[in-house]
Structure formats: structure tokens, C-alpha cells
Amino acid sequence: MSGVNMIFRTLLVMWRSRRAKRLSMLSVSRLRFRVWPSDLDILGHMNNGVYFSFMDLGRMDLVIRAGAWEIFNTKGWMPVAASETMSFRRSLQPWQIFELQTRIVGYDERAVYMQQRFVVDGDVYAEGVVRGRFARKTGGTVTMEELGDVLGIDSTGFPPPEWVTTWAKDAALPPSRATHRSDWA
DSSP, rough: OOOHHHHHHHHHHHHHHHHHHHTTSSSSSEEEEEGGGGGBHHHHHSSSHHHHHHHHHHHHHHHHTTTTHHHHHHTTTEEEEEHHHHHSSOOOTOEEEEEEEEEEEEEOOEEEEEEEEEEETTTEEEEEEEEEEEEEETTSSSHHHHHHHHHTTTTTSSSOOHHHHHHHHHHHHOTTTTTTOOOOO
């Protein structure tokens, strides 16, 4: 049921984001949501996997409101998550209203880094970090230089915090063209 629920939320966010106040790529996107029963796990709080689906909506809102969504569609570029991590402090409960905050925290030579927070009354309940890349619908990846040129940003002048760089390095898998066999028996 959560998948259908998220489709409706996605369509609603797309519609609202196109009509909302414009943001710069370095602004903080803020979206308000309510925890619905379809978001819950067997323990009665928001399922840990659902947080990642909400994070997709936050990133989409920022990209649409910054005017980049149309550029990406015209160019045939797709934002994709390369790595994600999540830390939880408190559980979001049924019917609870929360704010999802999304911001870019840096760029490196290959990726964009975004930090996202689930906030209730100013208190951070959970926080995630996403390392994003851009793929071409025709195949291959978009370079950060191309991205910077199209968006009018200096992707070399805003490095991510050191802890984010360390996380990205430690969590990285070999490139998709390389073999990476599981050795678990």
C-alpha cells in the first residue's frame, strides 16, 4: 500500500513544487508531511525504508523549485542516488506531522552531496545523506563540469564536509563496469 501512497505524494509534490516559490540550488527545501498508516511498520512507527522514499520527494522539490528539473528533462539527464545513509534519533508516529528539510552540502569531481532531515517542532528525528550522480538516458554519466555549466554553479568551489567525503569513500562499491562478486558462502 505504501507504494501507491508514495505515487500520490510524488504527483502532489511535483504539482506543488512547480507552483511554489523559486529556490536556488543552495537553498533549503522544506516540505510538510503527515505519517499515514501505510507508512508504518509492524512496530507502529514509520518504517525505516519509507524515510528514503520521502527523501526522494525532498530532492525532487529542490530540483524543481531551483529550475533544474526542466533542464535535466531537456538534456535527457536523470538524477540517481549512488549511496545513501540514514541515522535515526526518534520514531515518527502515526498521524504525526513532520518537516522534511533538504539541502546540498557539497560537490566533488563526481557527485552532489545532499543532507536531509526529518524535523518535528524544530527537533531532528532522523537525518540522511545522499551521494547523487546524473545519468544520461542514452547511457553514461554527466560530468560535474557539465552539470555546473548548465546550472551556472561552480561545482569545484563547494566541497562536502570531511565526514561526508570519508563516508562516501568508505561506502563506495567498485564501478558498475567492474566485476564485484559476492564471496559469501
